[in-house]
Amino acid sequence: MSATKSAAKRYAMTVDTRQCVGCKACVLACKAENAVPDGFCRQWIVEEVRGEFPKLSAEIRSERCNHCTDAPCVKNCPTGASHVNEGGVVLVTHHKCSGCKACIAACPYDARFVHPEGYVDKCTFCLHRVQKGLSPACVGVCPTGTLTFGDASDPESAVSTMLRERRSKVNHPESGAGPNVHFLV
């Protein structure tokens, strides 16, 4: 793969809200894969009920860091620990993090937390797996095919196809951060 193509890569995820049953397999797979400590999570399930009884509708969403294109966490990090890595994935370099929590306050999605070891932690899109050609742990374990991960800059990728063929939305577009987790509706 050429350096130019690699630089233009833009990892994104789609979450099919019509498929998700809220089984939390993604949450547990993430905890196991990334040794997330007890009492913390890098991803979570949100369930919203809308309407007026008896005409109700429910939406279940598997949520995580949105790896924003214009990430406020990266902008606000005073030590350079929060940074944009390959494919636009936002990561935290643990040994550079002083735990000042500016990134947590800056995150529109409250997707970060302070790890008991003192650094700020969050979803990494399982970049360590992706670099080996594997899918993120949550995507691999999802029993209903809710989650699709890939390079949104590649029009042939599964995630691009999903975004092209289905209606989608993002959480809190008003933040202006440019989130890269899209919810298919």
Next chain:
Amino acid sequence: MNELLEATTTRTNPGIDPSLHIWGWEIVVYLFLGGLVAGIFVLAAALELKSGEKPRGAALRLMPFAALALISLGMGALWLDLAHRLWAWRFYLFFHATSPMSWGAWILVLIYPVGLLLGLGSLNDGQRAWLRGKTPGALKRLLETLFGWADGARRGILVTSVAMGVALGIYTGLLLGTMPSRILWNSAVLGPLFLASGISTGAALLLLLPLEERERKTLVSWDAVAIVAELVLIALMLLGFATSGEVGQWAVSQFLGGPYTAVFFSCVVVLGLLVPLAMEIIEAKRHLPFAAILPVLILAGGLALRWILLTAGQHSAFRFLP
């Protein structure tokens, strides 16, 4: 109708849920002391620039050193807030222009040499002789060099002190104001508001010291200007929210009828600003004796302003919008 009836989440991360509470008393203390020290720098230097002579009172001459002690206390609180305290030095291996915290870290370092020169230049002959006597032999030459700089470039140091004070005061507000994810902090007014509040609390602290009558009158008049500026900036902040669509209107509702209305208007606007301002005007018009409660109210109001804005801001995430 497709209104949201109920939202549940499986996330229960400490510090994050049910609503953000990562920053507590340590940051309130730091923001307060940072503003206070900013005010002392601006006022101490501006008083000398205005009068053209060094402060006469012993207390005012020593204020730059007291300011350095106070900012050290504030930095101590900031350090206590760090989740990884042993890695605090990481702030000084990097400069990130888009991060107000990075700017602040470097401003805090620059404050020390400027404050030291401001203080050394303010000392009278007796105080200098005492300091020379207490300085170990190896450092005497360095001390004389510093005295030389402090006296030789006095005007430059005074102007730099004002600039550093303004930078410190504004940065404490911008630190919060540049976080678009916290709706109540999302206002450019916070920078000047925290600066005006810092100048007012700095003046209040100086007014608690034994001062010459001329210095006291100047400080009271400057404090009145700072209080009026604060009131205008608070009004502009609320007006800015109220005229900026649905999200801003939710923000303003928190202070006008919402959960922070009573505490904000009673502790900050009335007791911290309007009552001291009225006292200053009445004292000046009727030549009444100075009441020590006036600076105490201003200091308490400045602390309350930061406490309320820090707490309210953390609770104002997009996910709580109706």
